[in-house]
Amino acid sequence: MSYEITLMTTMAISVLFALSLNFITGFCGQISLGHAAFLGAGAYTSAMLSKADVPFLFTIPAAAICAAMLGAIIGLASLRVRHDFLAITTMGVGFLFVGIIRQQDFFGGEIGIAGIPSSGFGKGGFMLICIALALTFAAFSLYVRRSWMGFVFKSIADNEDVTRVLGIDVSRYKLIAFIIGTGTAGVAGALYAHHFRFVGPDSFGFVESISVLAMVIVGGIGSVWGVIFAAALLSVLPMLVQFIDDYKLLFYSGLLFAMMRFSPDGIAGLCTRLFSSIPRRVPDNGGNNR
Amino acid sequence: MLYLELFIQGLVQGSIYALIALGLTLVYGLLRILHVAHAALFTLGGYIGVIVTNATGSFTLAMVVAMLVVGLAGMLMYKLAYEPLLSQPPYVSLIASIALFIASEEIFRIAFGPYGLSYQTAPLQGHIELFSGFYLKYAEILVMGLSTILMIALAWLSMQTRTGVAWRATVTDPDMARAFGVKIQNVRYLNFFIGSSFAAAAGVLVALLNNLVEPTMGSVASYKALAIIVLGGLGSIRGTLIASLLLGVLESFGTIYIGHLLDRDAIAFAFLILVLMIRPQGLMGGKL
Numbered sequence: 001m002s003y004e005i006t007l008m009t010t011m012a013i014s015v016l017f018a019l020s021l022n023f024i025t026g027f028c029g030q031i032s033l034g035h036a037a038f039l040g041a042g043a044y045t046s047a048m049l050s051k052a053d054v055p056f057l058f059t060i061p062a063a064a065i066c067a068a069m070l071g072a073i074i075g076l077a078s079l080r081v082r083h084d085f086l087a088i089t090t091m092g093v094g095f096l097f098v099g100i101i102r103q104q105d106f107f108g109g110e111i112g113i114a115g116i117p118s119s120g121f122g123k124g125g126f127m128l129i130c131i132a133l134a135l136t137f138a139a140f141s142l143y144v145r146r147s148w149m150g151f152v153f154k155s156i157a158d159n160e161d162v163t164r165v166l167g168i169d170v171s172r173y174k175l176i177a178f179i180i181g182t183g184t185a186g187v188a189g190a191l192y193a194h195h196f197r198f199v200g201p202d203s204f205g206f207v208e209s210i211s212v213l214a215m216v217i218v219g220g221i222g223s224v225w226g227v228i229f230a231a232a233l234l235s236v237l238p239m240l241v242q243f244i245d246d247y248k249l250l251f252y253s254g255l256l257f258a259m260m261r262f263s264p265d266g267i268a269g270l271c272t273r274l275f276s277s278i279p280r281r282v283p284d285n286g287g288n289n290r
Numbered sequence: 291m292l293y294l295e296l297f298i299q300g301l302v303q304g305s306i307y308a309l310i311a312l313g314l315t316l317v318y319g320l321l322r323i324l325h326v327a328h329a330a331l332f333t334l335g336g337y338i339g340v341i342v343t344n345a346t347g348s349f350t351l352a353m354v355v356a357m358l359v360v361g362l363a364g365m366l367m368y369k370l371a372y373e374p375l376l377s378q379p380p381y382v383s384l385i386a387s388i389a390l391f392i393a394s395e396e397i398f399r400i401a402f403g404p405y406g407l408s409y410q411t412a413p414l415q416g417h418i419e420l421f422s423g424f425y426l427k428y429a430e431i432l433v434m435g436l437s438t439i440l441m442i443a444l445a446w447l448s449m450q451t452r453t454g455v456a457w458r459a460t461v462t463d464p465d466m467a468r469a470f471g472v473k474i475q476n477v478r479y480l481n482f483f484i485g486s487s488f489a490a491a492a493g494v495l496v497a498l499l500n501n502l503v504e505p506t507m508g509s510v511a512s513y514k515a516l517a518i519i520v521l522g523g524l525g526s527i528r529g530t531l532i533a534s535l536l537l538g539v540l541e542s543f544g545t546i547y548i549g550h551l552l553d554r555d556a557i558a559f560a561f562l563i564l565v566l567m568i569r570p571q572g573l574m575g576g577k578l
Contacts, residue, residue, distance in 0.1 A: 031381050077563065080570045084324055087384060088520040089566055091513065092559030099556020206513065210388055217385055250396040256389035261374060264382045 005123045007236050012130035013191045014235035018215040018227050019137050020184035025213070026222035027141075027150065028177035029157025030078070031087045034094025035212055038182040040101065040204030041067040042189025047113045047199045056119040060190045067186025068179045075178030079171050082160070094209050102201045112200025119194045130191050137184055141224045153177060157222070207249070214256045220268025230267055295424065296542045302430045302499075304538025305437035309492035310511050311518040311530045312444070313364075313485025319461050319525035320481050322380060323372060326387040328489055329512030330394035331367070335360045335490025336503040337398065340407045349413040349498075356494050357487035364486025365479050391512060398505035406504030414498065429498045436495065440488060441531070453480070461525075510555060517562040522573055529574025537561065 021035045042063035049059040074093050081089050101107045108114075119126045144150045152173050155163045164170050193199050211234075219230030234255075238248045263270045310332055317325040335356045342352035371390055375383045414428040448454035459467040460477045468474055492511075497503045518537055522529030537558055544557040552560060565573065 031384075077567055081566055083380065084318075084322075084384075084524060085520060085566060085570060085572075087324065087381070088516050089563060092517060092562050095513065095559045096552075096556050096563070099553045099559070100551070102553055103551060206509075207392075210392065213385065214389075247396065247400075249392055250400075253389040253392035253396070257371075257386050257393065260378075260382050260386035260389065261371075264375075264378050 002123060005127050007239060009123075009127045009130050009191075009195055010239070011232045011235050012127070012134040013188055013195060014212075014215065015228050015231040016130070016134040016137055016191070017185060017188040018212055018219070018231035019134070019141055019224070020181045020188060021212050022216050022219075022222065022224070022227045023141060023144075023184065024177050024181035025216055026227065027145065027153040027157065028174060029153075029160075030174060030177065031083075031090070032209075033087050033091035033206075033213065034097070034209050035090075035181075035185060036204040036206075036208035037094045037097035038067045038071055038185035039189040039192060039208070039212075040097055040199070040201075041070050041182075042186030043193040043199045043204070044101070044107060044113070044189075045186070046190035047116045047193040048107075050117050050194070051113065051115075053117075056117075056121070056194060060187055063186040063190035064183040065186070067189060068183030071178050071182025071185075072175065074182070075175045078178070079174060091206070091209075094204075094206055098201050098205050101204075108200070110201065112198060112203075114198045116193055116197045116199070118197065126194065130195075133187060133191070137187075138224060138228060145224065149173065149176070211252060214252055218255060218259050218266055220266030220270075223266065223268035226266055226268030226271075291424070296546065297539060298426065298430075300539030300542035301535060302433050302538070303542060304535035305434050306492050306496055306499075307515065307518055307538055308531050308534035309437050309440065309488045309495070311515040311522070311534050312441075312527065313489045314515050314519045315522070315525060315527055315530040316481050316485045318519060319527075320478060321372065321376065323383045324380075324387065324516060325372075325485075326384070326512050326516065327367060327371070327390040327394065328485070329508035329515065330391050331360050331364050331486045332489040332493040332496075332511050333394070333398060333503070333505070333508035334363060335493030336497040336507060337402060337407065337493075338490070339494030339497050340409055340503050343413070344407075344410050353491065353494050356490040360490030360493075361483040361487035364482040364489075367486075368478060368482040391508070395505050395508065402505070404505060406502050406507075408501050408503075409497075412498065412501045415501075429495075433495045433499065436491065440491060444484065444488075447484075457481070514555065514558050517558050520572055521562050521565055523571055526572070526574040529572060533573055 017035075017039055020038075021032060024030050024032055024035075045066040046056075046059040046063040049062055050056060054062070074090070078086055078089060102110055119129070121129060144153075152163070152168055155166070155168070156170055156173060160170055192203075196203075212231075215231040215234050216227050218234065219228070220226030234252070238251075259266060265272075310328070313331075314325050314328050317323055317328070338356040338359055339352045342355050343349050346352070367390070371386060372383060375386055414432055417425045417427045418431075419425055448457055456467065456472040457477050457480065459470065460472055460474055464474055467477075493503075493507075496507065496511075514537075518533045519525075519530055521537065522531075522533035540561060541554055541557055544552075545554050548557065
């Protein structure tokens with residue numbers, strides 16, 4: 001039973017983390033190649049507070065606030081750059097985060113922070129907390145997508161300039177997406193820290209950022225159900241099949257490439273095409289954001 | 291004295307960056323793809339260089355073989371991976387490229403082992419004394435010399451030949467170039483061949499400087515080369531060259547003076563973010 005609990009916990013944390021990226025990249029169309037930095041910010045905040053005897057439940061909002069503050073700063077900076085420049089800037093943020101953490105003894109340096117106290121809810125209780133948080137954010141995502149804000153996000157993702165012409169404060173909505181997305185990543189980080197009871201700089205590097213992006217893209221960028229499915233599947237697949245664990249990166253990257261090559265809109269797009277006779281509207285990029 | 295030494299080290303590193311980043315800029319200028327998998331070709335070049343040198347004993351031959359084979363591999367990569375994705379939104383080819391790069395790192399690890407390869411007898415390891423107490427390795431001279439020669443050759447090709455004219459025309463306006471009878475497809479192949487063979491040269495040179503090729507040698511190069519071309523203002527060759535040398539020198543000083551705050555890679559990206567905040571279009575980029 002303990003094994004299944006670990007499995008479910010990992011799954012729930014990955015789903016929460018992937019949904020947080022989906023909020024920024026999927027809903028609002030702002031690509032991020034450094035999302036693991038915010039997972040890391042949350043994880044380090046929560047780990048260090050826990051070591052200072054702050055109860056686990058209080059470290060969650062603290063981690064969210066810390067990550068969201070970082071996200072707000074990055075978001076403000078990112079408002080100045082678009083498209084490819086944005087992708088590289090967010091990638092830079094990821095490297096900067098790891099680079100700073102690695103050099104500071106305050107954050108445990110290369111070694112990281114070990115011996116994080118347990119959550120105090122037992123393994124089962126902790127799993128339930130993780131699942132509850134993941135489901136809450138999934139519901140929130142579904143709600144937002146139908147709300148006025150969701151329409152604005154979609155409009156920004158489709159064509160930023162037209163949205164601005166319509167009189168909508170694009171910067172404000174982008175910033176909101178960034179803050180919610182990074183704050184949620186911080187929550188996932190707090191859970192991560194208490195699940196593995198260890199955080200180190202290597203856990204939040206570029207590979208982690210790409211893995212979570214892979215979950216979002218394999219699921220179908222912007223599709224809540226698709227992302228939940230892909231995150232749940234991709235996070236536990238390496239644990240279930242030993243062969244995949246050995247060649248984990250090769251498997252991930254092969255899958256990612258195949259997905260891009262044959263179905264760029266992910267599992268969600270694949271399902272839509274399979275189960276619907278009405279052809280799906282091809283995303284119109286018209287080369288204007290190239 | 292220390293300053294001069296750091297400066298020269300920076301220039302050597304900067305020349306390597308320039309060779310790698312140039313291919314990326316060429317690809318970006320023509321196809322608007324952020325070609326992360328370029329670093330896989332760089333690693334491939336390094337491996338071929340070491341293997342051929344060890345097998346035949348000739349470093350020159352190794353360099354030529356590496357540049358040719360990797361150039362062809364680059365064309366193949368374009369044909370198989372990028373061409374089918376050209377009509378998709380830009381993030382698709384970016385993600386595909388990252389996937390390709392990670393996969394290639396794993397393939398290098400599986401094929402050649404995780405610990406890397408070295409030259410049996412590394413060529414050009416001697417050094418000359420420029421003046422008292424100041425040494426320069428032959429390998430370092432070769433790095434700077436060869437990069438300069440390759441850059442000049444490229445400049446000659448693009449400015450003085452008909453092929454170069456067709457190439458520049460395609461970069462400026464593909465449709466118009468096509469209307470004038472330029473075969474766009476061939477220009478793209480040429481582009482990938484040249485960019486990839488430059489990356490291979492850089493790979494062989496890095497293998498010479500470190501006397502080591504390992505599966506992960508491309509990772510730093512790939513991300514940093516992206517930073518460089520963004521810094522230079524995507525697609526600008528002049529900007530890329532300036533940014534490469536600037537970053538090389540900046541890093542070599544930065545590692546000494548602010549190394550306790552940030553590691554080497556973080557310095558590059560801190561500089562990148564700083565520049566983008568002031569000039570979102572990069573150092574030499576045109577208006578967005």
